[in-house]
Amino acid sequence: MSTRSKSQLAVTALAGLLCGPLAIPAKAEMRPTLSFTGVPGLIDMPSGEAMADGNFSIAVAGFGPITRTTLSFQITPWLSGSYRIQNTRNWNEVVNDPANPENLYSSYNDRSFDLRVHLLKESGWRPSVTVGLQDFAGTGKFGAEYIAATKTLGDRVKITGGIGWGRLGSYNSFGSPFGDRPAPDVGQGGKPNANTWFRGPASFFGGVEWQLNDAWTVKAEYSTDAYAEEAGYRKTFDRKSPFNFGIEYHRDETMSLGIYSLYGSEIGFNVNFVLDPKRRAMMGILGAGPVAVGQRPSRASDPEAWDGGWVTQPDAAPILRENLDKYLNPDGIYIEDFAYTATTVQIRIRNDKFDAGAQAIGRTARALSHVMPASVEVFEIVPVVRGMGASKVTMRRSDIESLEHVANNGAVLRDRVAFGDAGDGLAGGAGADPDYYPKFNWGLGFGYRVSAPARGDVGLRATASYELPHGVVLSGSVYGRVYDNLDKVFVIDKGGSLPPVRSDVRDYNEDSPVALERLQAAWYAHPADNIYTRLTFGYLEPMHAGISGEVLWKPVDSRLALGMELNYTKQRDTDGGFGFGDYDYSIATGHVSAYYDFGNGFLGQLDVGRYLAGDTGATITLDREFANGWKVGAFASFTSASAAEFGEGSFDKGLHLTIPMNWLLGQPSRKEMDATIRPLQRDGGARVDVQGRLYDTIRDYHTGRLDEQWDSRVWR
Amino acid sequence: MGQQGMALRSIGMLAVCALALAGCSALKGTGAGAVLAMLKGKGDQPSATAIPRSELEKAGIPLILVRNETFGTEAFIGPRDSRGTLVNWATADGILLTLRDGVLIETRGFGGDLMSSAMPGIGQVLAGGSHRRSYFYTGPDDKIFRLDVTCSTQVAGSETLAIYGLAYPTRHLVETCRGDGAELQNEYWMQGGLIRQSREWISPTLGYVELTRVID
Numbered sequence: 001m002s003t004r005s006k007s008q009l010a011v012t013a014l015a016g017l018l019c020g021p022l023a024i025p026a027k028a029e030m031r032p033t034l035s036f037t038g039v040p041g042l043i044d045m046p047s048g049e050a051m052a053d054g055n056f057s058i059a060v061a062g063f064g065p066i067t068r069t070t071l072s073f074q075i076t077p078w079l080s081g082s083y084r085i086q087n088t089r090n091w092n093e094v095v096n097d098p099a100n101p102e103n104l105y106s107s108y109n110d111r112s113f114d115l116r117v118h119l120l121k122e123s124g125w126r127p128s129v130t131v132g133l134q135d136f137a138g139t140g141k142f143g144a145e146y147i148a149a150t151k152t153l154g155d156r157v158k159i160t161g162g163i164g165w166g167r168l169g170s171y172n173s174f175g176s177p178f179g180d181r182p183a184p185d186v187g188q189g190g191k192p193n194a195n196t197w198f199r200g201p202a203s204f205f206g207g208v209e210w211q212l213n214d215a216w217t218v219k220a221e222y223s224t225d226a227y228a229e230e231a232g233y234r235k236t237f238d239r240k241s242p243f244n245f246g247i248e249y250h251r252d253e254t255m256s257l258g259i260y261s262l263y264g265s266e267i268g269f270n271v272n273f274v275l276d277p278k279r280r281a282m283m284g285i286l287g288a289g290p291v292a293v294g295q296r297p298s299r300a301s302d303p304e305a306w307d308g309g310w311v312t313q314p315d316a317a318p319i320l321r322e323n324l325d326k327y328l329n330p331d332g333i334y335i336e337d338f339a340y341t342a343t344t345v346q347i348r349i350r351n352d353k354f355d356a357g358a359q360a361i362g363r364t365a366r367a368l369s370h371v372m373p374a375s376v377e378v379f380e381i382v383p384v385v386r387g388m389g390a391s392k393v394t395m396r397r398s399d400i401e402s403l404e405h406v407a408n409n410g411a412v413l414r415d416r417v418a419f420g421d422a423g424d425g426l427a428g429g430a431g432a433d434p435d436y437y438p439k440f441n442w443g444l445g446f447g448y449r450v451s452a453p454a455r456g457d458v459g460l461r462a463t464a465s466y467e468l469p470h471g472v473v474l475s476g477s478v479y480g481r482v483y484d485n486l487d488k489v490f491v492i493d494k495g496g497s498l499p500p501v502r503s504d505v506r507d508y509n510e511d512s513p514v515a516l517e518r519l520q521a522a523w524y525a526h527p528a529d530n531i532y533t534r535l536t537f538g539y540l541e542p543m544h545a546g547i548s549g550e551v552l553w554k555p556v557d558s559r560l561a562l563g564m565e566l567n568y569t570k571q572r573d574t575d576g577g578f579g580f581g582d583y584d585y586s587i588a589t590g591h592v593s594a595y596y597d598f599g600n601g602f603l604g605q606l607d608v609g610r611y612l613a614g615d616t617g618a619t620i621t622l623d624r625e626f627a628n629g630w631k632v633g634a635f636a637s638f639t640s641a642s643a644a645e646f647g648e649g650s651f652d653k654g655l656h657l658t659i660p661m662n663w664l665l666g667q668p669s670r671k672e673m674d675a676t677i678r679p680l681q682r683d684g685g686a687r688v689d690v691q692g693r694l695y696d697t698i699r700d701y702h703t704g705r706l707d708e709q710w711d712s713r714v715w716r
Numbered sequence: 717m718g719q720q721g722m723a724l725r726s727i728g729m730l731a732v733c734a735l736a737l738a739g740c741s742a743l744k745g746t747g748a749g750a751v752l753a754m755l756k757g758k759g760d761q762p763s764a765t766a767i768p769r770s771e772l773e774k775a776g777i778p779l780i781l782v783r784n785e786t787f788g789t790e791a792f793i794g795p796r797d798s799r800g801t802l803v804n805w806a807t808a809d810g811i812l813l814t815l816r817d818g819v820l821i822e823t824r825g826f827g828g829d830l831m832s833s834a835m836p837g838i839g840q841v842l843a844g845g846s847h848r849r850s851y852f853y854t855g856p857d858d859k860i861f862r863l864d865v866t867c868s869t870q871v872a873g874s875e876t877l878a879i880y881g882l883a884y885p886t887r888h889l890v891e892t893c894r895g896d897g898a899e900l901q902n903e904y905w906m907q908g909g910l911i912r913q914s915r916e917w918i919s920p921t922l923g924y925v926e927l928t929r930v931i932d
Contacts, residue, residue, distance in 0.1 A: 054857075278857035280827065285854075288810020289824030292797050356858070405802060405814065405821065407834035408852050410860055627858035666827055711860040715831060716824060 030152055030211055033219075033248060033256065034272045036061040037134065038070025039082055039116060041148075042207040042221040043244040043260055043268075045168070047160040048128045048150035050118035053077045054624070056275045056632060063260070063268030064237035065089040066230065071655070071677070072114075073632050075624060081634065082114040083655055083677065084135075085453060086142065094235045109453050111679040112142050127151040134167070137192045140184035141229065144168040145198050146205075160221075161206035165198050170226035171242060173201030188495060190649035190679070207244075217248045223263070231263075240264030277630035277663070285356075285716065286666040290363055291327065293404045294370035296397075308342030308375040317430060320371055325433070327367035332668070333360055335433060336384040339426035345372050346380035346426045348389060355629055355662045355670055356713040357383060357701045361393050365400050372397075382422045383701040386692070387471025388526040389422025390701035391556040410711030419556050419703050421529040432469060439467040447479055451506045457484035461517075471524035475691075476539075477517040479576075486510050496647025498613040498683035499585055501543065503647075505681055507574040508542055515576025517542045522692060530555045532694045541689040542576070544569040544612070546586075552694040557703040559597040561695055566590040567688045569612075587614060589688060595695050597704040601625045603633075605695075612686040615639035619685060621656075627708035629660035629672060637685025645684065652685030654678035769880040772931050779931040780805060782813065784826070786923035792930075813927075818911040820918070820927065828921025829854050836867075838911060841891055841904065844869050849893055853919035865895035867902075877905055877913055880930055884912050893917075 032049035035041025038059035040049040051057065051074040059070045065088055072082040091108040112135035122128035127149040135142035148162030162168075166181070181200025184193040207221025221244050226232065231239035241264030248258035253274060260268040299306045310316055321338055324347070328334065332353025339346050345368060351360035364381050372379075379400070381393045395417045403409045447461035459482040465475035489506060496503065508515070520538030527533060534550040546569030554561035567590060571583040591609030598604060605621040617639030625631045636653035643650040654677055661671040699705050772779055775794070783790040793805035793813055801817045811825035817837045823829045834850040841847070846868050855861040872888040886905040893900050905913040913928045 276856070280858075286825055286827050289804075289806065289812030292799065292804055295799065405816070405832065407832050407850050408860070408862070409832045410852075709858050712831060712854045712858045716829070 030155065030158055030209075031250075031253065033209065033217065033250070034059045034072075034270070034274070036063070036068055036268065036270055037082070037114070038068065038072050038084060038272065039080070039114060039132070040130075042160055042209060042219050043246050043270075044223045044225060044262065045160070045164075045205045045207060045221050046116075046130070046132055046134075046146055046148050046162065047158075048120075048130045048148040048162070049122075050074060050077065050080060050116070050128070050130060051274065052276065054276060054278055054626065056277060056630075057272060059270060059272035061268065061270035061272075063262040064266040065091075066236075073624075075632075078118045080116045080118070082116075083679075084112050084114070084142075086110050086112070087453075088230055088234075088236060090236045091234060095233065110141055113137050113679075122150070122152060133197065136197070137190055140189075140193055140196070142167060143184065143193065143196065144225075156211045158209040158211075159206070160209070161204065163202050164205055164224050165200060165202050166196070167225045168205060169200060169202040169224060170228055171203060171224045173203045173224075176201050188643040188646060188648050188650040190651060190653070191643070215250055217250065219246045219248065219258075219260075220244070227263070237263070238265045246270075277626045277628070277632075280628060280666065281664050285662065285668065285713075287668045290366050290716070291370065293366055293400055295401055296374040299374075302374075305374045308373075310373050310375070311340065311342045317428075321430075321433070323371040324367050327370060328364065331360070331363050333364060333367075334436060337382075337425055337429040337431055339429035340372070340376065341426070342375045344378040344380065344426070345376050346382065346392075346429075348382040348384050348422075348425065348429075350384055351670075353668050353670065354713075355660055355668065356709040356716075357706045358710040359668075359713040359716050361706075362714040362716065365395060369397060369400050380426075382425070384422075385697055385701065386467075386473060386522075386524040387469065388524050388532055388698060389425070390698040391703075391706075392420045392422045394418040394420065404715070408711075410714050413714060414707070414710050419706075421556055422526060423529070437467065437469045441465045441467070449479070449481075449509045451486060451509045452489045455485055455489045456509060457481045457486060459483070473522045473524070473692075474520070475522070476519040479512075479515045479517050481513045494648040494680065494682065495644070496682055496684075497645050498615065498641055498647075500583075501571065501585070501612040501683050502681050502686045503683050504574065505543075508576070511574040512576030515542060516578070517576075518691065520691075524692075524694075524697070530558075532698055534692065534694050534697075536690055536692070539572065539578075540567075540569065540691075543572055544688055545572050545580070546570055546688075548688060548690045550694055552698075554595075554695070554698065554702065556701075559599070559704065561595040563593040563595070563695060564590070565593070565609075565693075567690070569688055587612060591619075591687070593695075599704075601627070601708070607687075611637070611639055611684065612688065613641065613683045615641040615645075615684050617641075617685065619652075619687075623656065625708075627712075628663050629658065630663060631656065631658035633657075639685050641684035647682050649680045649682055652678070652682060769882070769930075772880065775931070777931070778929070780813075781926075781928040781930050782807075783926040783928075784922060784924075785926070786921075813925075815927075818914075820914070820916045820925070823918055823922070826918070826922050827854075828919045830918045830922075831860060838904070841867075841869055841902075842889065842906070851917075851919065853921075855920065863896055863898060865893035865898065865900065867891050867893035872903075875905060879912070879928055886912050 032040035041047045055074045067087045070084040074080045116132040120129040134144040144166035146164040150160040203224035205224040246260030250256040258270040262268045336348035354360045442464040448458045450456040463477045522536040532552045536548045539545040548567040550565040552563040571585040573579040573582045591607040593607045603623040607619040619637040621635040623633030633656040662669045796804045796806040814822035832852045836847045851863040869891040875888045877884045891902040900917040903915040
């Protein structure tokens with residue numbers, strides 16, 4: 001497939017990559033370190049610092065009965081977000097009150113989101129200052145707000161002081177400067193409790209961090225979290241003292257470990273990894289260099305070579321194609337179509353190897369410079385994805401010849417290249433190489449299914465696709481369970497009254513040791529300028545089957561794209577087979593979508609329409625995409641389903657993460673790993689999970705995405 | 717004009733030669749591929765310096781030994797193709813160093829590559845006056861970063877280099893470049909008009925490479 005192949009991101013794989021060789025020479029300056037809540041901070045208290053722009057971190061920290069796992073992302077230099085699961089063991093050992101459903105848990109998991117705004121950067125006498133909202137949209141159990149300031153003294157010592165509310169104002173408060181804190185209106189949880197922010201008792205917290213050398217740091221802090229529920233009410237540990245101490249080893253900018261004394265009674269640990277998506281794990285793209293650009297003889301020295309008479313040679317096309325294949329195929333580039341006049345050549349290519357479209361285009365231009373007779377001056381290169389011409393890149397051969405070794409040649413060439421719609425192509429093409437289609441691809445890999453936090457199964461997933469000419473793709477996927485811990489799944493009713501279009505995921509996972517996840521036929525087309533279409537039919541996803549149609553309008557150089565999708569689906573049986581007997585549920589769903597590229601890698605998407613459970617509303621998605629393909633984003637859906645109908649969490653929201661394989665391996669590859677993380681999967685705001693939607697399919701060859709890597713890759 | 721004269725033909729061996737260095741006729745047979753294949757620093761292959769000159773000469777092509785200090789790797793490169801004073805030197809697996817008039821102007825395949833540049837000719841470097849260099853390298857987030865520096869060259873003295881059992885009397889020149897808050901030094905060991913050895917800067921990620929002309 002010339003599109004990106006995707007695989008799910010296994011948690012173990014992520015842990016492995018985080019240990020990767022990201023060693024970057026340490027600098028003398030003090031970097032922020034992560035607290036037990038996985039944000040820049042001391043030990044259990046936050047600091048006023050921010051991570052470097054774009055940094056992505058995972059922190060696993062625990063003491064006594066409490067373990068926290070936090071993912072954080074520095075969305076912009078001034079804004080960061082975190083997602084955390086806190087697990088508290090022995091939750092119900094002392095309190096044994098079955099009246100409260102919360103007390104049914106022996107081990108309690110709570111998910112929370114934080115937002116931090118970095119108000120001031122440290123400079124001169126001015127400290128670094130951050131305002132933070134902790135668990136601002138959860139059950140509120142961990143809700144806290146703070147303003148923290150951190151100042152570096154010399155190049156080895158940092159001091160932090162702050163004021164905390166909520167949890168961080170629960171110990172030794174000096175009063176309630178902004179009035180009482182109302183009890184949070186939790187309801188089904190998951191909604192911002194803005195009326196409680198910065199209200200109620202407030203306390204001063206603080207601490208000091210002393211960097212002994214590049215590797216070792218010691219910390220001490222005064223914590224104002226009373227742990228009223230965990231220590232006071234449930235007695236899961238004994239909070240004897242507000243003072244915490246610790247020592248940390250920072251192997252490099254990527255990894256650190258710490259061991260601590262907490263609250264006078266517990267030993268704690270913190271292991272964290274910080275990744276900078278901008279820096280490739282292997283320092284860059286490896287792989288062989290290109291062939292030199294072919295240079296034509298000057299017209300004066302060899303006028304015969306410039307004659308256009310060759311176009312009438314009957315076997316010219318097969319000879320030229322054969323010669324082009326010799327250059328292109330080793331680079332994973334295949335000819336979809338090829339036509340020419342005496343002065344212009346148009347080549348349609350599939351790129352199966354290079355993550356950067358610009359590199360595939362550059363390699364193709366080099367091949368043409370060697371193979372095409374001298375009279376051909378205009379190169380038209382059309383990248384084709386699933387049978388659709390995604391764009392047309394037009395360049396002058398003389399520019400390729402003259403700019404090969406000119407300073408800043410990527411940017412200089414970009415100014416001389418024209419982008420347009422792929423159009424119909426030149427007349428006289430013979431299509432793809434006759435033995436190329438049908439193309440069969442298959443794969444076998446590890447997979448997993450999550451039924452509850454840390455509960456589910458792992459197994460093998462076999463995928464196959466059978467690609468025919470003209471954008472027709474048959475594909476399927478089968479999953480087989482190898483190991484599970486489903487017997488440990490313990491759930492209580494999460495409420496909600498919508499049709500169970502997603503929330504029966506546990507039943508689907510349990511009932512299907514072997515599941516036919518997908519089996520579908522898709523047809524892609526580019527029927528008119530700027531218009532792309534998709535029609536998909538079959539078992540579209542593990543829970544729903546039916547038909548899905550989509551139309552997208554996207555000019556090649558437009559920041560805006562508009563789309564429309566209509567689906568009619570029936571809910572599948574939980575046993576992973578072909579049947580529809582378990583649920584008598586079918587529904588027409590659909591959305592109109594607007595996509596906008598804000599520049600600098602920020603992408604927005606708005607979908608408005610009807611969802612699987614029959615609710616209507618809108619989904620907002622915001623992604624930050626790095627040039628190398630790393631993508632981190634968040635989404636939220638606001639639909640007609642009320643919080644009571646939705647159940648716990650009140651509305652659907654979550655995070656996306658995409659990591660390109662070539663970032664890890666350094667070698668050219670179009671594979672990527674994908675993960676979607678939801679605090680809780682409920683039925684509101686659910687869409688059919690059809691694969692291969694149009695926007696992401698064609699965008700790699702439109703200017704917004706191509707230009708991110710053009711300068712660095714077109715001559716690579 | 718007859719069509720015979722300009723009839724197209726299959727490129728056959730020509731393309732293969734350009735594409736796969738080890739299979740190229742100029743490099744064929746004599747173990748050049750094996751010599752070039754040695755990319756060391758990790759793995760258990762023998763050190764490049766352990767190969768006797770007589771073995772290297774069997775390759776029948778000029779060879780430059782490349783050492784990267786940052787990653788502790790070393791490899792032999794051989795000439796792949798040339799145009800005027802510009803020569804593309806490559807390892808067997810396709811890592812590419814482009815030299816113009818003996819001066820390194822581009823790299824491909826290291827990661828953090830020097831993608832393009834404006835460099836002086838060796839004559840300008842040797843002349844001793846002030847000259848400029850512009851580096852365009854791939855940095856974080858797959859972006860091209862530009863570094864402009866102004867350079868001048870001093871003679872460090874005479875040195876005799878011992879390279880694979882042969883002694884070469886050279887004049888050692890140090891070119892110091894500053895600009896954009898950076899300082900770097902390129903070094904050239906001139907054997908008459910020939911660059912016998914050089915140490916040249918590529919990019920912040922890669923640092924310096926040392927190029928030693930082992931077989932002419």
